[in-house]
Amino acid sequence: MRLSKTFVKTLREAPKDETARNGQLLVRAGYIHKEMAGVYDYLPLGLRVIENIKSIIREELNNIGCEELLLTALQTPEPWEKTGRFSDREIDVWFKTELSSGGVLGLAPTHEEPITNLMKTYISSYKDLPLYVYQFQTKFRNELRAKSGILRGREFLMKDLYSFHSSEEDLDRFYAEVEKAYMNVFERLELGDSTLETFASGGMFSKYSHEFQTILPVGEDTIYYNKDKKVAVNKEVLNDETLADLGVKRDELTEATAAEVGNIFKLKLKYSEPLDLKYVDKDNSTKVAYMGCYGIGVSRLMGVVAEKFADEKGLVWPESVAPFKYYLVGIGEAGAKEAEIFYQKHQEETLFDDRDIRPGEKFADAELMGIPYRVVISDKTLASGEAEITDRRTGETKLIKVLDD
Numbered sequence: 333m334r335l336s337k338t339f340v341k342t343l344r345e346a347p348k349d350e351t352a353r354n355g356q357l358l359v360r361a362g363y364i365h366k367e368m369a370g371v372y373d374y375l376p377l378g379l380r381v382i383e384n385i386k387s388i389i390r391e392e393l394n395n396i397g398c399e400e401l402l403l404t405a406l407q408t409p410e411p412w413e414k415t416g417r418f419s420d421r422e423i424d425v426w427f428k429t430e431l432s433s434g435g436v437l438g439l440a441p442t443h444e445e446p447i448t449n450l451m452k453t454y455i456s457s458y459k460d461l462p463l464y465v466y467q468f469q470t471k472f473r474n475e476l477r478a479k480s481g482i483l484r485g486r487e488f489l490m491k492d493l494y495s496f497h498s499s500e501e502d503l504d505r506f507y508a509e510v511e512k513a514y515m516n517v518f519e520r521l522e523l524g525d526s527t528l529e530t531f532a533s534g535g536m537f538s539k540y541s542h543e544f545q546t547i548l549p550v551g552e553d554t555i556y557y558n559k560d561k562k563v564a565v566n567k568e569v570l571n572d573e574t575l576a577d578l579g580v581k582r583d584e585l586t587e588a589t590a591a592e593v594g595n596i597f598k599l600k601l602k603y604s605e606p607l608d609l610k611y612v613d614k615d616n617s618t619k620v621a622y623m624g625c626y627g628i629g630v631s632r633l634m635g636v637v638a639e640k641f642a643d644e645k646g647l648v649w650p651e652s653v654a655p656f657k658y659y660l661v662g663i664g665e666a667g668a669k670e671a672e673i674f675y676q677k678h679q680e681e682t683l684f685d686d687r688d689i690r691p692g693e694k695f696a697d698a699e700l701m702g703i704p705y706r707v708v709i710s711d712k713t714l715a716s717g718e719a720e721i722t723d724r725r726t727g728e729t730k731l732i733k734v735l736d737d
């Protein structure tokens with residue numbers, strides 16, 4: 333991508349009402365645009381980050397046999413009425429709207445009901461199970477407070493996976509596979525060390541669920557953890573009974589503020605029972621299917637990565653999610669010419685700052701945008717046939733050969 337050809341620009345200031353650091357930096361660096369509180373546009377650079385995160389998740393889920401689909405945002409009340417969740421008392425974040433032909437619709441805040449309903453068409457025999465489907469989909473939630481940049485949106489991108497099984501044991505088996513796949517995702521995003529699988533409230537059907545909590549000062553959750561004992565627990569369920577279940581004492585745990593980047597749930601029969609998702613088993617008896625659901629906040633993750641690695645100069649993306657690997661600058665006549673050649677070779681992974689502005693301004697933008705490697709080719713470095721390559725994270729500069737002798 334050539335900066336001279338794109339509308340993308342860095343901005344001196346973020347909107348006045350944008351108080352979160354991830355929001356301020358992402359707006360200033362030209363990744364996102366704020367429409368209103370909790371509602372953001374993803375500009376070309378931001379979209380590339382989102383697509384990189386999606387690719388990592390997609391690879392890990394496809395690896396454990398999941399299939400991707402895409403459900404609708406518009407929802408008819410019927411399946412939700414069967415579970416009691418169309419009520420604003422049950423789900424207090426619904427956006428609802430009226431059909432011009434009459435009747436009310438909802439904008440999906442999650443998709444357990446529609447996916448369970450959909451699977452009634454495709455699951456009829458034990459031979460159809462197990463089955464795992466996921467989507468990347470925009471969710472709508474009328475959140476009371478949306479002041480954390482893209483960490484809490486009223487419209488946000490989630491990856492939601494649903495699994496269907498013929499037994500609780502099979503659900504347990506797959507749940508453990510998802511736990512591993514999720515940790516792989518967070519490791520690839522360089523959040524492996526700071527993301528803890530945390531015991532959380534399980535609702536009516538399971539004693540516990542698990543959240544994936546990334547330690548982060550601006551997170552909304554409080555967790556207690558002990559890394560050596562490999563336990564973490566959300567404050568919401570921290571009590572004597574939970575401590576006994578986990579085999580730890582309160583004074584062995586450290587408190588931390590964290591952001592929930594994912595969460596996994598053994599739903600068992602919670603939705604399949606009221607929605608009547610049944611199959612015929614080997615012995616010809618009719619049974620209700622077991623279910624699990626597994627979410628990852630894709631846009632929240634982008635915000636978490638932005639918050640986690642940023643420094644006083646701007647964003648610092650891990651290479652796995654950065655929109656481009658190189659930020660290319662040519663200085664002087666020969667430098668500019670050689671930069672063109674470098675760009676031709678590495679177009680896919682290069683953001684080429686070919687604008688007619690001072691090098692100092694380009695360097696400041698390179699830092700604000702957080703591209704992992706800045707490549708500077710100047711008449712000076714070309715004297716030895718080289719270019720300077722600077723690591724955004726460490727600030728270290730090395731020389732690399734660009735000219736053959």
Ligand code: ATP
Nearest residue numbers: 473483484485488490592593594595627628629632
């Ligand atoms: P939270 O406790 O943060 O409100 P939740 O428990 O309601 O989230 P789920 O319904 O399980 O979350 O959604 C799955 C994932 O989607 C969450 O783990 C989180 O990462 C992300 N998520 C939830 N709500 C939002 C939101 N308003 N904006 C951005 N991401 C969100």
Ligand code: MG
Nearest residue numbers: 532543592595
């Ligand atoms: Mg939660």
